[in-house]
Amino acid sequence: MLSPAEIETRLERILLSVQKPGRYVGGELNSVTKDWDSVQTRAAFVFPDIYDIGISNLGIQILYSQVNQRPDALAERAYAPWTDMEAQMREHGIPLYALESKHALADFDILGFSLPYETLYTNALNLLDLAGIPVRAEERDERHPIVIAGGHACFNPEPMHAFMDAFVIGEGEEVIHEIINTVSKFPREHVGKSERANVQTCKRVNLLKALAQIPGVYVPRFYDVTYLDDGTIQTVTPNIPEAPQVVLKRMTAKLPPPPTRFIVPNIEAVHNRVAIEVMRGCTRGCRFCQAGMITRPVRERSVDEVVAAAEDAIRSTGFEELALLSLSSSDYTPILELVTAIGEKFAGRHLTVSLPSLRIESVSVDLMEKIKDRRAGGFTLAPEAASERMRRIINKFIPDDQILATAREIYSRGWATLKLYFMIGHPSETLEDVQAIVGLCNRVLAEGRRTLGGKAKLNVGVSTFIPKPHTPFQWVAVELPEQIKAKQDLLKRELRDRSIKLTWTRPEDTLLEAWLARGDRRTADVIYAAWTNGAKFDAWREHFRYAVWTSAFAARDLDPAFYAHRPRRVDEVFPWDHISDAVRKQYLFDDFRQSLEGEIRADCREDCYACGILPAFAADRRAHPGNYWKCPEVKSP
Amino acid sequence: MRLRITFAKTGSLRYIGHLDLHQVWERTARRAGLPLAYTQGFHPGPKIQIAAALPLGFSGRAEVVDLWLNETGGDEPRPYADLLQSAAPPGLVIVRAEPVDEGAPALQTQVAAAEYEVNLLEAGAGSGLEAKVAELLAKPSLPRERRGKPYDLRPLILSLEAGTGERSGTLQMVLSAREGATGRPEEVLAELGIPFENTRVERTRLIFKNDIESK
Numbered sequence: 001m002l003s004p005a006e007i008e009t010r011l012e013r014i015l016l017s018v019q020k021p022g023r024y025v026g027g028e029l030n031s032v033t034k035d036w037d038s039v040q041t042r043a044a045f046v047f048p049d050i051y052d053i054g055i056s057n058l059g060i061q062i063l064y065s066q067v068n069q070r071p072d073a074l075a076e077r078a079y080a081p082w083t084d085m086e087a088q089m090r091e092h093g094i095p096l097y098a099l100e101s102k103h104a105l106a107d108f109d110i111l112g113f114s115l116p117y118e119t120l121y122t123n124a125l126n127l128l129d130l131a132g133i134p135v136r137a138e139e140r141d142e143r144h145p146i147v148i149a150g151g152h153a154c155f156n157p158e159p160m161h162a163f164m165d166a167f168v169i170g171e172g173e174e175v176i177h178e179i180i181n182t183v184s185k186f187p188r189e190h191v192g193k194s195e196r197a198n199v200q201t202c203k204r205v206n207l208l209k210a211l212a213q214i215p216g217v218y219v220p221r222f223y224d225v226t227y228l229d230d231g232t233i234q235t236v237t238p239n240i241p242e243a244p245q246v247v248l249k250r251m252t253a254k255l256p257p258p259p260t261r262f263i264v265p266n267i268e269a270v271h272n273r274v275a276i277e278v279m280r281g282c283t284r285g286c287r288f289c290q291a292g293m294i295t296r297p298v299r300e301r302s303v304d305e306v307v308a309a310a311e312d313a314i315r316s317t318g319f320e321e322l323a324l325l326s327l328s329s330s331d332y333t334p335i336l337e338l339v340t341a342i343g344e345k346f347a348g349r350h351l352t353v354s355l356p357s358l359r360i361e362s363v364s365v366d367l368m369e370k371i372k373d374r375r376a377g378g379f380t381l382a383p384e385a386a387s388e389r390m391r392r393i394i395n396k397f398i399p400d401d402q403i404l405a406t407a408r409e410i411y412s413r414g415w416a417t418l419k420l421y422f423m424i425g426h427p428s429e430t431l432e433d434v435q436a437i438v439g440l441c442n443r444v445l446a447e448g449r450r451t452l453g454g455k456a457k458l459n460v461g462v463s464t465f466i467p468k469p470h471t472p473f474q475w476v477a478v479e480l481p482e483q484i485k486a487k488q489d490l491l492k493r494e495l496r497d498r499s500i501k502l503t504w505t506r507p508e509d510t511l512l513e514a515w516l517a518r519g520d521r522r523t524a525d526v527i528y529a530a531w532t533n534g535a536k537f538d539a540w541r542e543h544f545r546y547a548v549w550t551s552a553f554a555a556r557d558l559d560p561a562f563y564a565h566r567p568r569r570v571d572e573v574f575p576w577d578h579i580s581d582a583v584r585k586q587y588l589f590d591d592f593r594q595s596l597e598g599e600i601r602a603d604c605r606e607d608c609y610a611c612g613i614l615p616a617f618a619a620d621r622r623a624h625p626g627n628y629w630k631c632p633e634v635k636s637p
Numbered sequence: 638m639r640l641r642i643t644f645a646k647t648g649s650l651r652y653i654g655h656l657d658l659h660q661v662w663e664r665t666a667r668r669a670g671l672p673l674a675y676t677q678g679f680h681p682g683p684k685i686q687i688a689a690a691l692p693l694g695f696s697g698r699a700e701v702v703d704l705w706l707n708e709t710g711g712d713e714p715r716p717y718a719d720l721l722q723s724a725a726p727p728g729l730v731i732v733r734a735e736p737v738d739e740g741a742p743a744l745q746t747q748v749a750a751a752e753y754e755v756n757l758l759e760a761g762a763g764s765g766l767e768a769k770v771a772e773l774l775a776k777p778s779l780p781r782e783r784r785g786k787p788y789d790l791r792p793l794i795l796s797l798e799a800g801t802g803e804r805s806g807t808l809q810m811v812l813s814a815r816e817g818a819t820g821r822p823e824e825v826l827a828e829l830g831i832p833f834e835n836t837r838v839e840r841t842r843l844i845f846k847n848d849i850e851s852k
Binding site: 012014015016017021022025026027029264266267268314315316317318319320350 | 654660665666670726728835
């Protein structure tokens with residue numbers, strides 16, 4: 001591998017020939033460059049999309065600050081180079097390197113890939129290749145870093161099992177330390193002599209065995225999968241005694257203080273902001289929502305902690321925006337107290353405060369008024385469905401009256417643009433249910449016209465439902481592309497008002513996400529074949545090539561419909577069943593059945609439905625009594 | 638108050654453009670606790686004027702920016718330059734910071750010329766350079782095209798020298814930087830037959846109209 005100095009010399013010659021060279025040079029405020037030789041263990045966190053997107057990833061910021069707080073370890077970062085830079089790097093023999101020290105990624109002990117969504121998979125393969133590291137885990141030996149992935153998509157790790165040495169299931173801030181402690185006990189030996197290869201290979205296996213014993217770490221090579229004749233899974237069994245039958249996710253019982261020394265990019269990024277997570281988890285139980293299931297239980301930070309962190313982070317970064325993040329801002333218990341405090345603290349400082357995922361009720365408009373100096377940017381609401389039947393099925397029940405009353409408040413208090421998010425393709429949805437979206441949009445816009453006249457605007461975003469693993473809808477099929485198209489055509493035909501702007505997800509994008517989200521181990525070969533045939537940046541419209549994927553399935557003799565369009569048997573073993581988010585499969589199935597009956601399940605803060613979190617994490621709940629968690633308290637054993 | 642800052646832009650900051658530099662200044666001022674004044678209107682923005690855009694990849698030794706601040710009472714705990722330096726990202730070096738007359742003309746209109754130093758990265762690239770420079774300067778005109786428009790580069794070159802001895806392999810040049818009459822170092826390099834990617838360019842000084850008049 002090239003030395004950092006050699007990499008820098010070669011970079012200097014190519015940087016001015018690529019777009020936005022600022023993506024590739026590091027040197028950002030608050031980035032941490034430690035003395036390479038002063039630490040024992042070196043980790044690089046990789047976000048497999050371009051810098052502009054990856055730089056604001058909160059997960060990487062958290063892990064970066066956790067690792068760099070340790071005197072015995074360092075963390076650096078890498079992102080996917082855009083295609084122009086990748087071409088230059090390959091032409092000039094520059095391997096993927098970390099921005100801080102310019103060390104090649106191959107020099108690190110641990111590579112941590114962030115995989116929050118599935119369309120990053122081919123990029124992850126491409127980055128390993130660009131780093132000069134074998135893409136397949138089985139081809140790596142102790143000369144190579146341990147390659148680990150984490151993030152929401154890893155709750156079904158199987159499609160990527162062939163490329164990762166290990167996966168972190170669940171929250172990373174504690175387990176990262178256990179991983180570093182473990183890796184540090186297996187120092188790498190940079191020996192090229194082939195006769196020693198056996199000894200060394202043995203060592204890597206020992207390290208992987210040690211990793212497999214860390215709670216929340218899944219090492220796929222230690223599991224065997226057998227299939228039934230119909231292609232579904234028969235069993236998933238550990239093949240070494242050290243590997244647990246089921247890998248239970250990691251969950252941080254008490255959230256550590258939020259990171260505040262955010263890395264400040266020198267170039268324009270997608271999000272230029274301080275992000276403070278006010279709450280983790282969600283109690284609403286919308287049945288389509290994977291995040292709401294896998295991030296349980298709800299844990300809330302205190303107002304004081306959030307405000308102090310926000311103040312500290314704004315001072316250390318100078319960012320012009322503060323985002324208060326959670327899955328459902330309105331459900332944060334002291335939300336009013338929080339926005340009042342934030343409003344007072346930052347008033348007149350030209351700071352934009354954003355508060356995503358507000359409930360559809362007029363109180364939300366009051367909340368927004370407290371934090372907004374101006375009405376720019378629009379107001380976003382997510383009804384997800386427009387007919388009463390659909391709202392019962394997905395367990396997000398907001399009556400039309402409430403939506404219209406909220407819209408009236410929003411327009412009348414000066415927001416000219418309202419954004420509504422819907423999802424089509426919910427289980428059992430018909431064209432009438434989609435027609436209801438049209439009706440609702442027209443009535444909402446009419447509310448706007450009543451107060452603002454022609455100035456009132458409505459943006460309508462319509463995505464397509466994908467039955468994600470670990471949700472009550474995991475037994476359901478994705479709609480066929482022609483069904484999706486018919487529904488989208490209806491919306492395009494009927495939502496013709498000049499003041500309404502409609503956006504939708506292309507059916508091909510939905511299908512790819514569905515295949516990858518619901519795939520099994522055999523999907524890994526499809527991903528590999530697609531990448532070999534040029535698939536990368538699948539989340540980018542201009543790069544995504546559907547035909548490459550369908551031919552990759554064909555080449556592996558697999559039917560994409562088997563993964564996307566097949567309703568699952570009640571007793572089917574899912575590829576992700578040995579990965580547990582602590583929510584019981586029976587609970588999900590009961591909830592699915594209730595959905596078919598049109599029964600709503602209320603917010604579980606009001607009533608515990610025994611999803612499985614408490615028995616799995618009873619000791620944690622006992623250790624943190626009171627209101628910090630939103631689950632009921634558990635009695636002493 | 639209008640604060641005039643002379644600064645160096647080096648290191649990885651060489652690779653950020655003009656608009657991004659604006660943002661860097663906004664954030665640096667915010668971190669320094671200096672209250673930027675904002676423009677009025679529907680899209681208020683901080684009042685920041687950078688004297689002359691520095692092309693991507695060039696470093697700058699003495700660039701100039703004006704920041705407008707709301708009155709601070711004038712009792713900052715430390716000099717402005719110190720406050721800004723401790724809040725600056727790597728690669729941004731504050732040379733000087735001093736208040737100037739609020740009513741002074743816009744910085745961009747005052748730049749007359751810029752001085753550059755070019756380092757040739759290829760070993761031995763300095764040999765024969767003096768002769769090439771002399772040959773170029775002897776020409777009465779250097780007709781070129783920029784974005785399809787013909788222009789003459791020669792009168793835009795106010796001075797051009799090849800380094801000798803220890804400074805062999807370098808070029809010093811002063812190019813006109815008036816509105817509508819701006820010479821660019823890469824154009825001079827092209828005339829000398831030196832590939833731009835084999836060089837490193839630093840703008841060492843901005844020459845303002847006043848500087849010339851007061852001479």
